Amino acid sequence: METLLNDFSPGLFAVQTVLLLLLIFLMVKFAWKPIISSLTEREEGIQGALDAAEKARREMANLQADNQKLLQEARLERETMIKEARELKTKMIAEAEAEAQVQANKMIIQAQAAIESEKKAAMAELKSQVAGLSLEIAEKVVRNELSNKDKQLELVESMLGEATLN
Amino acid sequence: MRVFQQSFKFLALTVLVFLSTTVYAQSSHHEDGGQIDTREEVDAYIAHHLQDSHDFTFFSYTNDEGERKHAGFPLPMILWSSEGLVTFMSSEFHHNDDGHVIVEKNGLKFAKIHSKIYELEAGATAVNFDAEHHATNGARVLDFSITKSVVGILVIGLLMFFWFVRLAKQYKTKTIPTGFGRVLEPLVLYVRDEIARPNIGEKHYRKFTGYLLTVFFFIWLLNMVGLTPLGFNVTGQIAVTACLAIFTLIIYAVSGNKDFWMHILWMPGVPILIRPILAVIELVGTFIIKPFSLLVRLFANITAGHTVIMALIAIMFVMKDTLGVAGATGLSFILSVLIMFIEVLVAFLQAYIFTMLSALFIGMAVAEHDHEHDHKIVDTEDVRSDFV
Numbered sequence: 001m002e003t004l005l006n007d008f009s010p011g012l013f014a015v016q017t018v019l020l021l022l023l024i025f026l027m028v029k030f031a032w033k034p035i036i037s038s039l040t041e042r043e044e045g046i047q048g049a050l051d052a053a054e055k056a057r058r059e060m061a062n063l064q065a066d067n068q069k070l071l072q073e074a075r076l077e078r079e080t081m082i083k084e085a086r087e088l089k090t091k092m093i094a095e096a097e098a099e100a101q102v103q104a105n106k107m108i109i110q111a112q113a114a115i116e117s118e119k120k121a122a123m124a125e126l127k128s129q130v131a132g133l134s135l136e137i138a139e140k141v142v143r144n145e146l147s148n149k150d151k152q153l154e155l156v157e158s159m160l161g162e163a164t165l166n
Numbered sequence: 167m168r169v170f171q172q173s174f175k176f177l178a179l180t181v182l183v184f185l186s187t188t189v190y191a192q193s194s195h196h197e198d199g200g201q202i203d204t205r206e207e208v209d210a211y212i213a214h215h216l217q218d219s220h221d222f223t224f225f226s227y228t229n230d231e232g233e234r235k236h237a238g239f240p241l242p243m244i245l246w247s248s249e250g251l252v253t254f255m256s257s258e259f260h261h262n263d264d265g266h267v268i269v270e271k272n273g274l275k276f277a278k279i280h281s282k283i284y285e286l287e288a289g290a291t292a293v294n295f296d297a298e299h300h301a302t303n304g305a306r307v308l309d310f311s312i313t314k315s316v317v318g319i320l321v322i323g324l325l326m327f328f329w330f331v332r333l334a335k336q337y338k339t340k341t342i343p344t345g346f347g348r349v350l351e352p353l354v355l356y357v358r359d360e361i362a363r364p365n366i367g368e369k370h371y372r373k374f375t376g377y378l379l380t381v382f383f384f385i386w387l388l389n390m391v392g393l394t395p396l397g398f399n400v401t402g403q404i405a406v407t408a409c410l411a412i413f414t415l416i417i418y419a420v421s422g423n424k425d426f427w428m429h430i431l432w433m434p435g436v437p438i439l440i441r442p443i444l445a446v447i448e449l450v451g452t453f454i455i456k457p458f459s460l461l462v463r464l465f466a467n468i469t470a471g472h473t474v475i476m477a478l479i480a481i482m483f484v485m486k487d488t489l490g491v492a493g494a495t496g497l498s499f500i501l502s503v504l505i506m507f508i509e510v511l512v513a514f515l516q517a518y519i520f521t522m523l524s525a526l527f528i529g530m531a532v533a534e535h536d537h538e539h540d541h542k543i544v545d546t547e548d549v550r551s552d553f554v
Contacts, residue, residue, distance in 0.1 A: 009309060010309075012406065014310060015316050015409060020319075020410070024376065027376065028376035030331050031326075035334045038341075039358075042337075053263070075290070
Protein backbone atom coordinates (compact mmCIF):
# COMPACT_ATOMS: atom_id res chain seq x y z
CA MET A 1 0.00 0.00 0.00
CA GLU A 2 2.82 2.39 0.84
CA THR A 3 4.56 1.71 -2.47
CA LEU A 4 1.22 2.10 -4.20
CA LEU A 5 0.67 5.52 -2.64
CA ASN A 6 4.30 6.41 -3.23
CA ASP A 7 3.95 5.53 -6.91
CA PHE A 8 0.87 7.71 -7.26
CA SER A 9 1.98 10.78 -9.16
CA PRO A 10 -0.32 13.76 -8.52
CA GLY A 11 1.18 15.52 -11.54
CA LEU A 12 0.38 12.66 -13.87
CA PHE A 13 -3.09 12.50 -12.34
CA ALA A 14 -3.66 16.17 -13.10
CA VAL A 15 -2.30 15.88 -16.65
CA GLN A 16 -4.38 12.76 -17.28
CA THR A 17 -7.52 14.50 -15.95
CA VAL A 18 -7.06 17.45 -18.29
CA LEU A 19 -6.23 15.24 -21.29
CA LEU A 20 -9.08 12.81 -20.62
CA LEU A 21 -11.59 15.65 -20.26
CA LEU A 22 -10.34 17.12 -23.51
CA LEU A 23 -10.44 13.73 -25.23
CA ILE A 24 -13.97 12.96 -24.04
CA PHE A 25 -15.15 16.39 -25.14
CA LEU A 26 -13.53 16.17 -28.59
CA MET A 27 -14.54 12.57 -29.18
CA VAL A 28 -18.16 13.19 -28.18
CA LYS A 29 -18.42 16.33 -30.27
CA PHE A 30 -16.62 15.26 -33.43
CA ALA A 31 -16.80 11.47 -33.44
CA TRP A 32 -19.36 9.74 -31.24
CA LYS A 33 -22.29 12.09 -31.84
CA PRO A 34 -22.13 11.96 -35.66
CA ILE A 35 -21.29 8.23 -35.63
CA ILE A 36 -24.09 7.26 -33.26
CA SER A 37 -26.63 9.47 -34.99
CA SER A 38 -25.67 8.02 -38.40
CA LEU A 39 -25.90 4.49 -37.03
CA THR A 40 -29.30 5.22 -35.47
CA GLU A 41 -30.46 6.78 -38.71
CA ARG A 42 -29.30 3.75 -40.65
CA GLU A 43 -30.95 1.35 -38.23
CA GLU A 44 -34.18 3.30 -38.38
CA GLY A 45 -33.96 3.26 -42.18
CA ILE A 46 -33.49 -0.50 -42.22
CA GLN A 47 -36.32 -0.97 -39.72
CA GLY A 48 -38.54 1.32 -41.79
CA ALA A 49 -37.77 -0.59 -44.97
CA LEU A 50 -38.47 -3.91 -43.25
CA ASP A 51 -41.73 -2.59 -41.83
CA ALA A 52 -42.77 -1.28 -45.25
CA ALA A 53 -41.96 -4.64 -46.84
CA GLU A 54 -43.94 -6.44 -44.15
CA LYS A 55 -46.85 -4.06 -44.67
CA ALA A 56 -46.75 -4.56 -48.42
CA ARG A 57 -46.62 -8.32 -47.94
CA ARG A 58 -49.61 -8.20 -45.61
CA GLU A 59 -51.52 -6.00 -48.03
CA MET A 60 -50.70 -8.38 -50.85
CA ALA A 61 -51.93 -11.29 -48.76
CA ASN A 62 -55.08 -9.35 -47.93
CA LEU A 63 -55.62 -8.58 -51.58
CA GLN A 64 -55.13 -12.19 -52.49
CA ALA A 65 -57.54 -13.27 -49.80
CA ASP A 66 -60.04 -10.74 -51.11
CA ASN A 67 -59.64 -12.07 -54.61
CA GLN A 68 -60.11 -15.57 -53.39
CA LYS A 69 -63.21 -14.51 -51.50
CA LEU A 70 -64.63 -12.74 -54.55
CA LEU A 71 -63.95 -15.77 -56.69
CA GLN A 72 -65.58 -18.01 -54.15
CA GLU A 73 -68.58 -15.73 -53.98
CA ALA A 74 -68.88 -15.64 -57.76
CA ARG A 75 -68.68 -19.39 -57.92
CA LEU A 76 -71.36 -19.74 -55.27
CA GLU A 77 -73.56 -17.25 -57.05
CA ARG A 78 -73.15 -19.07 -60.33
CA GLU A 79 -74.06 -22.32 -58.70
CA THR A 80 -77.12 -20.80 -57.09
CA MET A 81 -78.13 -19.31 -60.41
CA ILE A 82 -77.73 -22.61 -62.19
CA LYS A 83 -79.64 -24.34 -59.46
CA GLU A 84 -82.40 -21.79 -59.60
CA ALA A 85 -82.57 -22.07 -63.38
CA ARG A 86 -82.77 -25.80 -63.14
CA GLU A 87 -85.51 -25.58 -60.57
CA LEU A 88 -87.35 -23.06 -62.68
CA LYS A 89 -87.08 -25.31 -65.69
CA THR A 90 -88.41 -28.30 -63.81
CA LYS A 91 -91.18 -26.18 -62.39
CA MET A 92 -92.09 -24.75 -65.76
CA ILE A 93 -92.14 -28.18 -67.35
CA ALA A 94 -94.26 -29.49 -64.52
CA GLU A 95 -96.61 -26.54 -64.80
CA ALA A 96 -96.85 -26.88 -68.54
CA GLU A 97 -97.52 -30.55 -68.21
CA ALA A 98 -100.18 -29.94 -65.62
CA GLU A 99 -101.77 -27.25 -67.74
CA ALA A 100 -101.65 -29.45 -70.81
CA GLN A 101 -103.21 -32.20 -68.84
CA VAL A 102 -105.97 -29.92 -67.67
CA GLN A 103 -106.48 -28.62 -71.21
CA ALA A 104 -106.52 -32.11 -72.65
CA ASN A 105 -108.98 -33.28 -70.05
CA LYS A 106 -111.13 -30.31 -70.77
CA MET A 107 -110.98 -31.02 -74.49
CA ILE A 108 -111.76 -34.66 -73.95
CA ILE A 109 -114.74 -33.73 -71.81
CA GLN A 110 -115.88 -31.25 -74.42
CA ALA A 111 -115.42 -33.82 -77.15
CA GLN A 112 -117.28 -36.34 -75.12
CA ALA A 113 -120.06 -33.86 -74.54
CA ALA A 114 -120.19 -33.03 -78.24
CA ILE A 115 -120.23 -36.70 -79.14
CA GLU A 116 -122.96 -37.25 -76.64
CA SER A 117 -125.04 -34.41 -78.02
CA GLU A 118 -124.41 -35.49 -81.61
CA LYS A 119 -125.36 -39.00 -80.67
CA LYS A 120 -128.48 -37.73 -79.05
CA ALA A 121 -129.34 -35.64 -82.09
CA ALA A 122 -128.64 -38.58 -84.39
CA MET A 123 -130.76 -40.84 -82.24
CA ALA A 124 -133.55 -38.32 -82.25
CA GLU A 125 -133.37 -37.99 -86.00
CA LEU A 126 -133.20 -41.75 -86.36
CA LYS A 127 -136.19 -42.07 -84.11
CA SER A 128 -138.14 -39.52 -86.10
CA GLN A 129 -137.13 -41.17 -89.36
CA VAL A 130 -137.93 -44.57 -87.97
CA ALA A 131 -141.26 -43.20 -86.90
CA GLY A 132 -141.84 -41.68 -90.32
CA LEU A 133 -140.87 -44.89 -92.00
CA SER A 134 -142.95 -46.85 -89.66
CA LEU A 135 -145.90 -44.62 -90.45
CA GLU A 136 -145.23 -44.91 -94.17
CA ILE A 137 -144.90 -48.64 -93.85
CA ALA A 138 -147.91 -48.82 -91.73
CA GLU A 139 -149.81 -46.72 -94.30
CA LYS A 140 -148.65 -48.90 -97.20
CA VAL A 141 -149.30 -52.04 -95.19
CA VAL A 142 -152.72 -50.86 -94.32
CA ARG A 143 -153.36 -50.00 -97.96
CA ASN A 144 -152.13 -53.39 -99.24
CA GLU A 145 -153.96 -55.14 -96.51
CA LEU A 146 -156.93 -53.59 -97.60
CA SER A 147 -156.44 -54.78 -101.25
CA ASN A 148 -154.58 -58.03 -101.36
CA LYS A 149 -153.43 -60.00 -98.54
CA ASP A 150 -150.58 -61.54 -100.34
CA LYS A 151 -149.55 -58.42 -101.91
CA GLN A 152 -149.78 -56.77 -98.59
CA LEU A 153 -147.39 -59.25 -97.08
CA GLU A 154 -144.99 -59.00 -99.98
CA LEU A 155 -144.99 -55.27 -99.56
CA VAL A 156 -144.33 -55.44 -95.89
CA GLU A 157 -141.47 -57.77 -96.59
CA SER A 158 -139.87 -55.52 -99.15
CA MET A 159 -140.46 -52.50 -97.04
CA LEU A 160 -138.70 -54.08 -94.16
CA GLY A 161 -135.82 -54.99 -96.36
CA GLU A 162 -135.63 -51.46 -97.47
CA ALA A 163 -135.79 -50.23 -93.90
CA THR A 164 -132.94 -52.42 -92.91
CA LEU A 165 -130.89 -51.03 -95.72
CA ASN A 166 -131.59 -47.65 -94.49
CA MET B 167 -8.19 0.57 -47.38
CA ARG B 168 -7.32 4.19 -48.02
CA VAL B 169 -8.23 5.11 -44.48
CA PHE B 170 -6.10 2.32 -43.11
CA GLN B 171 -3.15 3.38 -45.25
CA GLN B 172 -3.53 6.94 -44.12
CA SER B 173 -3.71 6.05 -40.47
CA PHE B 174 -0.71 3.81 -40.93
CA LYS B 175 1.13 6.67 -42.59
CA PHE B 176 0.12 8.88 -39.71
CA LEU B 177 1.54 6.43 -37.20
CA ALA B 178 4.71 5.93 -39.17
CA LEU B 179 5.12 9.67 -39.50
CA THR B 180 4.67 10.18 -35.78
CA VAL B 181 7.30 7.60 -34.98
CA LEU B 182 9.65 9.01 -37.64
CA VAL B 183 9.32 12.54 -36.30
CA PHE B 184 10.21 11.33 -32.86
CA LEU B 185 13.11 9.30 -34.17
CA SER B 186 14.62 11.77 -36.60
CA THR B 187 14.57 14.76 -34.31
CA THR B 188 15.77 13.12 -31.20
CA VAL B 189 17.80 10.00 -31.67
CA TYR B 190 20.58 10.72 -29.34
CA ALA B 191 23.01 8.61 -27.49
CA GLN B 192 24.25 9.69 -24.16
CA SER B 193 26.53 8.16 -21.72
CA SER B 194 25.00 7.59 -18.36
CA HIS B 195 26.36 7.10 -14.93
CA HIS B 196 24.57 3.83 -14.41
CA GLU B 197 26.50 1.52 -12.19
CA ASP B 198 24.90 -1.59 -13.72
CA GLY B 199 26.77 -1.11 -16.99
CA GLY B 200 23.66 -2.40 -18.78
CA GLN B 201 24.22 -5.92 -17.61
CA ILE B 202 21.20 -7.58 -16.06
CA ASP B 203 22.07 -11.03 -14.91
CA THR B 204 21.05 -11.63 -11.35
CA ARG B 205 17.64 -11.98 -9.82
CA GLU B 206 18.01 -8.67 -7.97
CA GLU B 207 18.92 -6.82 -11.14
CA VAL B 208 15.90 -8.32 -12.91
CA ASP B 209 13.64 -7.24 -10.04
CA ALA B 210 15.09 -3.74 -10.15
CA TYR B 211 14.70 -3.58 -13.93
CA ILE B 212 11.05 -4.69 -13.77
CA ALA B 213 10.31 -2.21 -10.99
CA HIS B 214 11.99 0.50 -13.06
CA HIS B 215 9.96 -0.34 -16.14
CA LEU B 216 6.66 -0.37 -14.28
CA GLN B 217 7.23 3.24 -13.29
CA ASP B 218 6.63 6.20 -15.49
CA SER B 219 9.70 7.47 -17.30
CA HIS B 220 10.86 11.00 -18.08
CA ASP B 221 12.76 9.89 -21.20
CA PHE B 222 11.49 8.01 -24.21
CA THR B 223 14.04 5.24 -24.68
CA PHE B 224 13.69 2.70 -27.47
CA PHE B 225 16.72 0.64 -26.52
CA SER B 226 20.04 0.92 -24.68
CA TYR B 227 23.42 -0.60 -25.40
CA THR B 228 26.99 -0.47 -24.25
CA ASN B 229 29.49 0.68 -26.89
CA ASP B 230 33.04 -0.46 -27.42
CA GLU B 231 34.40 2.05 -24.94
CA GLY B 232 32.18 0.54 -22.27
CA GLU B 233 29.86 3.52 -22.25
CA ARG B 234 26.15 3.02 -21.76
CA LYS B 235 24.17 4.51 -24.70
CA HIS B 236 20.45 5.11 -24.90
CA ALA B 237 18.57 5.52 -28.20
CA GLY B 238 15.48 7.61 -27.73
CA PHE B 239 14.56 11.19 -27.09
CA PRO B 240 14.27 13.39 -24.06
CA LEU B 241 10.92 14.75 -22.90
CA PRO B 242 10.13 18.13 -21.38
CA MET B 243 10.09 18.41 -17.60
CA ILE B 244 7.46 20.73 -16.15
CA LEU B 245 7.85 21.06 -12.38
CA TRP B 246 5.94 23.09 -9.84
CA SER B 247 8.62 23.86 -7.29
CA SER B 248 8.78 26.11 -4.22
CA GLU B 249 9.79 28.95 -6.57
CA GLY B 250 7.04 28.31 -9.12
CA LEU B 251 7.17 26.70 -12.54
CA VAL B 252 10.47 25.22 -13.70
CA THR B 253 10.94 23.63 -17.11
CA PHE B 254 13.88 21.87 -18.75
CA MET B 255 14.53 18.79 -20.86
CA SER B 256 14.84 15.40 -19.22
CA SER B 257 18.19 14.89 -21.00
CA GLU B 258 19.79 17.04 -18.28
CA PHE B 259 19.46 14.12 -15.91
CA HIS B 260 21.53 11.98 -18.31
CA HIS B 261 19.28 8.98 -17.70
CA ASN B 262 20.30 8.93 -14.10
CA ASP B 263 17.53 7.64 -11.87
CA ASP B 264 19.16 7.27 -8.47
CA GLY B 265 19.61 10.91 -7.46
CA HIS B 266 23.29 11.26 -8.33
CA VAL B 267 22.82 13.83 -11.05
CA ILE B 268 21.70 17.19 -9.68
CA VAL B 269 20.15 19.64 -12.10
CA GLU B 270 20.29 23.29 -11.12
CA LYS B 271 17.52 25.56 -12.40
CA ASN B 272 16.42 28.96 -11.10
CA GLY B 273 18.75 28.47 -8.17
CA LEU B 274 17.00 25.26 -7.18
CA LYS B 275 18.52 21.80 -7.25
CA PHE B 276 16.56 18.83 -8.55
CA ALA B 277 17.32 15.14 -8.38
CA LYS B 278 15.50 12.22 -10.00
CA ILE B 279 15.11 9.15 -7.80
CA HIS B 280 13.09 6.23 -9.18
CA SER B 281 11.25 8.44 -11.66
CA LYS B 282 10.28 10.90 -8.97
CA ILE B 283 11.65 14.43 -8.87
CA TYR B 284 12.94 15.82 -5.58
CA GLU B 285 13.77 19.42 -4.85
CA LEU B 286 16.80 19.60 -2.56
CA GLU B 287 16.82 21.77 0.50
CA ALA B 288 18.68 25.05 0.21
CA GLY B 289 22.40 24.55 0.62
CA ALA B 290 22.40 20.82 -0.08
CA THR B 291 24.68 19.68 -2.86
CA ALA B 292 23.91 15.97 -2.92
CA VAL B 293 21.04 13.75 -1.92
CA ASN B 294 21.33 12.13 1.48
CA PHE B 295 19.65 8.78 1.86
CA ASP B 296 18.44 7.10 5.01
CA ALA B 297 18.73 3.38 5.68
CA GLU B 298 15.64 2.58 3.56
CA HIS B 299 17.02 4.58 0.64
CA HIS B 300 14.62 7.49 1.13
CA ALA B 301 15.86 10.99 0.41
CA THR B 302 16.15 12.91 3.66
CA ASN B 303 17.07 16.38 2.44
CA GLY B 304 14.65 16.75 -0.45
CA ALA B 305 10.91 17.08 -1.03
CA ARG B 306 8.88 15.76 -3.94
CA VAL B 307 7.66 18.44 -6.33
CA LEU B 308 4.46 18.46 -8.35
CA ASP B 309 5.54 16.93 -11.61
CA PHE B 310 3.46 17.93 -14.63
CA SER B 311 6.14 16.70 -17.04
CA ILE B 312 5.33 15.28 -20.43
CA THR B 313 6.39 11.83 -19.31
CA LYS B 314 6.38 8.69 -21.41
CA SER B 315 2.84 7.95 -20.16
CA VAL B 316 1.66 11.41 -21.20
CA VAL B 317 3.19 10.83 -24.64
CA GLY B 318 1.27 7.54 -24.78
CA ILE B 319 -1.95 9.26 -23.79
CA LEU B 320 -1.41 11.97 -26.40
CA VAL B 321 -0.53 9.53 -29.19
CA ILE B 322 -3.49 7.24 -28.44
CA GLY B 323 -5.81 10.21 -28.02
CA LEU B 324 -4.76 11.61 -31.37
CA LEU B 325 -5.03 8.20 -33.00
CA MET B 326 -8.53 7.67 -31.62
CA PHE B 327 -9.60 11.15 -32.65
CA PHE B 328 -8.16 10.67 -36.13
CA TRP B 329 -9.73 7.22 -36.66
CA PHE B 330 -13.20 8.00 -35.39
CA VAL B 331 -13.51 11.44 -36.97
CA ARG B 332 -12.66 9.70 -40.25
CA LEU B 333 -15.38 7.15 -39.57
CA ALA B 334 -17.84 9.92 -38.71
CA LYS B 335 -16.99 11.68 -41.99
CA GLN B 336 -17.53 8.48 -43.96
CA TYR B 337 -21.16 8.34 -42.84
CA LYS B 338 -21.79 11.68 -44.51
CA THR B 339 -21.37 10.14 -47.95
CA LYS B 340 -22.22 6.48 -47.44
CA THR B 341 -24.28 4.38 -45.09
CA ILE B 342 -21.78 1.53 -44.79
CA PRO B 343 -18.18 2.48 -44.01
CA THR B 344 -15.31 1.14 -46.07
CA GLY B 345 -11.76 0.20 -45.20
CA PHE B 346 -10.64 0.57 -41.61
CA GLY B 347 -14.01 2.05 -40.66
CA ARG B 348 -15.47 -1.38 -41.23
CA VAL B 349 -13.32 -2.64 -38.35
CA LEU B 350 -14.24 0.24 -36.06
CA GLU B 351 -17.98 0.23 -36.64
CA PRO B 352 -18.68 -3.19 -35.07
CA LEU B 353 -16.60 -2.17 -32.04
CA VAL B 354 -18.64 1.00 -31.61
CA LEU B 355 -21.83 -1.03 -32.01
CA TYR B 356 -20.52 -3.59 -29.53
CA VAL B 357 -19.90 -0.98 -26.84
CA ARG B 358 -23.26 0.64 -27.49
CA ASP B 359 -25.36 -2.52 -27.75
CA GLU B 360 -23.57 -4.91 -25.39
CA ILE B 361 -22.21 -2.56 -22.75
CA ALA B 362 -24.16 0.70 -22.60
CA ARG B 363 -27.65 -0.40 -23.58
CA PRO B 364 -28.16 -3.48 -21.36
CA ASN B 365 -26.46 -2.01 -18.28
CA ILE B 366 -27.84 1.52 -18.30
CA GLY B 367 -31.22 0.82 -19.80
CA GLU B 368 -32.99 1.85 -22.97
CA LYS B 369 -34.13 5.18 -21.58
CA HIS B 370 -30.87 6.75 -20.41
CA TYR B 371 -28.04 4.99 -22.23
CA ARG B 372 -27.66 7.59 -24.99
CA LYS B 373 -26.30 10.25 -22.64
CA PHE B 374 -23.45 8.03 -21.40
CA THR B 375 -22.46 6.20 -24.58
CA GLY B 376 -19.91 8.87 -25.51
CA TYR B 377 -18.04 8.54 -22.22
CA LEU B 378 -18.14 4.73 -22.30
CA LEU B 379 -16.89 4.60 -25.90
CA THR B 380 -14.04 7.01 -25.13
CA VAL B 381 -12.98 5.09 -22.04
CA PHE B 382 -13.25 1.70 -23.73
CA PHE B 383 -11.05 2.59 -26.70
CA PHE B 384 -8.68 4.64 -24.52
CA ILE B 385 -8.02 1.74 -22.15
CA TRP B 386 -7.95 -0.93 -24.81
CA LEU B 387 -5.53 0.89 -27.12
CA LEU B 388 -3.25 1.88 -24.23
CA ASN B 389 -3.28 -1.72 -22.97
CA MET B 390 -2.33 -2.83 -26.46
CA VAL B 391 0.55 -0.36 -26.91
CA GLY B 392 1.69 -1.50 -23.47
CA LEU B 393 2.31 -4.90 -25.03
CA THR B 394 4.51 -3.52 -27.81
CA PRO B 395 8.27 -3.18 -27.36
CA LEU B 396 7.76 0.60 -27.10
CA GLY B 397 7.38 -0.17 -23.41
CA PHE B 398 4.44 2.03 -22.51
CA ASN B 399 2.86 1.28 -19.16
CA VAL B 400 0.12 3.89 -19.09
CA THR B 401 -2.79 1.82 -17.79
CA GLY B 402 -0.37 0.40 -15.21
CA GLN B 403 0.07 3.89 -13.70
CA ILE B 404 -2.14 4.17 -10.67
CA ALA B 405 -2.64 7.90 -11.32
CA VAL B 406 -4.16 7.11 -14.73
CA THR B 407 -6.49 4.37 -13.51
CA ALA B 408 -7.45 6.52 -10.50
CA CYS B 409 -8.36 9.35 -12.85
CA LEU B 410 -10.51 7.02 -14.96
CA ALA B 411 -12.25 5.59 -11.89
CA ILE B 412 -12.91 9.05 -10.47
CA PHE B 413 -14.46 10.12 -13.79
CA THR B 414 -16.87 7.21 -13.53
CA LEU B 415 -17.56 8.09 -9.88
CA ILE B 416 -18.31 11.71 -10.73
CA ILE B 417 -20.57 10.71 -13.60
CA TYR B 418 -22.68 8.32 -11.56
CA ALA B 419 -22.75 10.59 -8.52
CA VAL B 420 -23.87 13.55 -10.61
CA SER B 421 -26.46 11.69 -12.64
CA GLY B 422 -27.86 9.68 -9.72
CA ASN B 423 -31.59 10.18 -9.33
CA LYS B 424 -33.71 10.55 -6.20
CA ASP B 425 -34.13 6.78 -5.85
CA PHE B 426 -30.37 6.26 -5.93
CA TRP B 427 -29.70 8.72 -3.08
CA MET B 428 -32.71 7.46 -1.18
CA HIS B 429 -31.35 3.92 -1.30
CA ILE B 430 -27.96 5.09 -0.11
CA LEU B 431 -28.95 7.46 2.67
CA TRP B 432 -32.28 6.13 3.93
CA MET B 433 -32.85 2.61 2.68
CA PRO B 434 -36.57 1.93 2.38
CA GLY B 435 -38.02 -1.37 3.47
CA VAL B 436 -35.70 -1.99 6.46
CA PRO B 437 -36.19 -1.17 10.16
CA ILE B 438 -35.44 2.45 11.02
CA LEU B 439 -32.61 1.55 13.41
CA ILE B 440 -30.70 -0.30 10.70
CA ARG B 441 -31.03 2.51 8.19
CA PRO B 442 -28.13 4.70 9.49
CA ILE B 443 -25.83 1.67 9.57
CA LEU B 444 -26.84 0.77 6.03
CA ALA B 445 -26.29 4.39 4.98
CA VAL B 446 -22.68 4.22 6.18
CA ILE B 447 -22.13 0.93 4.37
CA GLU B 448 -23.76 2.23 1.19
CA LEU B 449 -21.79 5.49 1.29
CA VAL B 450 -18.51 3.62 1.68
CA GLY B 451 -19.55 1.15 -1.05
CA THR B 452 -20.61 3.81 -3.52
CA PHE B 453 -17.89 6.40 -3.03
CA ILE B 454 -14.88 4.35 -2.01
CA ILE B 455 -15.22 0.64 -2.77
CA LYS B 456 -16.68 0.95 -6.26
CA PRO B 457 -14.12 3.42 -7.67
CA PHE B 458 -11.31 1.73 -5.74
CA SER B 459 -12.22 -1.66 -7.22
CA LEU B 460 -12.24 -0.08 -10.69
CA LEU B 461 -8.85 1.56 -10.35
CA VAL B 462 -7.12 -1.32 -8.62
CA ARG B 463 -8.50 -3.97 -10.98
CA LEU B 464 -7.14 -2.26 -14.08
CA PHE B 465 -3.87 -1.22 -12.45
CA ALA B 466 -3.21 -4.65 -10.94
CA ASN B 467 -4.05 -6.60 -14.08
CA ILE B 468 -1.82 -4.52 -16.31
CA THR B 469 1.02 -4.37 -13.79
CA ALA B 470 0.81 -8.13 -13.29
CA GLY B 471 0.83 -8.68 -17.05
CA HIS B 472 3.94 -6.56 -17.54
CA THR B 473 5.67 -8.16 -14.58
CA VAL B 474 4.94 -11.70 -15.78
CA ILE B 475 6.11 -11.02 -19.32
CA MET B 476 9.33 -9.41 -18.15
CA ALA B 477 9.90 -12.15 -15.61
CA LEU B 478 9.49 -14.78 -18.33
CA ILE B 479 11.87 -12.90 -20.60
CA ALA B 480 14.32 -12.75 -17.68
CA ILE B 481 14.37 -16.58 -17.59
CA MET B 482 16.76 -16.18 -20.51
CA PHE B 483 19.39 -14.57 -18.25
CA VAL B 484 18.60 -16.02 -14.87
CA MET B 485 18.49 -19.67 -15.92
CA LYS B 486 21.33 -19.41 -18.43
CA ASP B 487 23.61 -21.42 -16.19
CA THR B 488 21.19 -24.22 -15.32
CA LEU B 489 19.53 -24.75 -18.72
CA GLY B 490 22.24 -23.54 -21.08
CA VAL B 491 21.84 -20.55 -23.41
CA ALA B 492 19.63 -22.35 -25.95
CA GLY B 493 17.48 -24.03 -23.33
CA ALA B 494 16.90 -20.87 -21.31
CA THR B 495 16.18 -18.82 -24.44
CA GLY B 496 13.79 -21.46 -25.81
CA LEU B 497 11.89 -21.83 -22.55
CA SER B 498 11.68 -18.07 -22.12
CA PHE B 499 10.49 -17.61 -25.72
CA ILE B 500 7.78 -20.28 -25.56
CA LEU B 501 6.43 -19.09 -22.21
CA SER B 502 6.52 -15.42 -23.25
CA VAL B 503 4.65 -16.13 -26.47
CA LEU B 504 1.97 -18.08 -24.59
CA ILE B 505 1.57 -15.39 -21.94
CA MET B 506 1.51 -12.75 -24.69
CA PHE B 507 -1.62 -14.36 -26.15
CA ILE B 508 -3.24 -14.20 -22.73
CA GLU B 509 -2.12 -10.59 -22.33
CA VAL B 510 -3.74 -9.61 -25.63
CA LEU B 511 -6.93 -11.13 -24.29
CA VAL B 512 -6.48 -9.39 -20.94
CA ALA B 513 -5.92 -6.06 -22.71
CA PHE B 514 -9.37 -6.34 -24.25
CA LEU B 515 -10.95 -7.92 -21.21
CA GLN B 516 -9.83 -5.20 -18.81
CA ALA B 517 -11.07 -2.46 -21.15
CA TYR B 518 -14.35 -4.36 -21.40
CA ILE B 519 -14.67 -4.90 -17.65
CA PHE B 520 -13.86 -1.30 -16.80
CA THR B 521 -16.40 0.00 -19.32
CA MET B 522 -18.97 -2.61 -18.36
CA LEU B 523 -18.72 -1.89 -14.64
CA SER B 524 -18.81 1.86 -15.28
CA ALA B 525 -21.98 1.31 -17.30
CA LEU B 526 -23.38 -0.89 -14.53
CA PHE B 527 -22.68 1.72 -11.84
CA ILE B 528 -24.17 4.48 -13.97
CA GLY B 529 -27.13 2.21 -14.72
CA MET B 530 -27.74 1.69 -11.00
CA ALA B 531 -27.64 5.43 -10.40
CA VAL B 532 -30.17 6.27 -13.11
CA ALA B 533 -32.39 3.20 -12.75
CA GLU B 534 -36.04 3.83 -12.04
CA HIS B 535 -37.39 1.45 -9.43
CA ASP B 536 -40.80 -0.05 -9.85
CA HIS B 537 -40.50 -2.45 -6.94
CA GLU B 538 -38.84 -1.42 -3.74
CA HIS B 539 -37.69 -4.94 -3.02
CA ASP B 540 -35.74 -5.57 -6.20
CA HIS B 541 -33.09 -3.17 -5.11
CA LYS B 542 -31.58 -5.10 -2.25
CA ILE B 543 -30.87 -8.08 -4.45
CA VAL B 544 -29.26 -5.89 -7.07
CA ASP B 545 -27.07 -4.35 -4.42
CA THR B 546 -25.81 -7.54 -2.85
CA GLU B 547 -25.00 -8.89 -6.30
CA ASP B 548 -23.15 -5.73 -7.04
CA VAL B 549 -21.19 -5.70 -3.81
CA ARG B 550 -20.15 -9.25 -4.57
CA SER B 551 -19.08 -8.30 -8.07
CA ASP B 552 -16.97 -5.53 -6.55
CA PHE B 553 -14.89 -8.05 -4.67
CA VAL B 554 -14.56 -10.62 -7.41
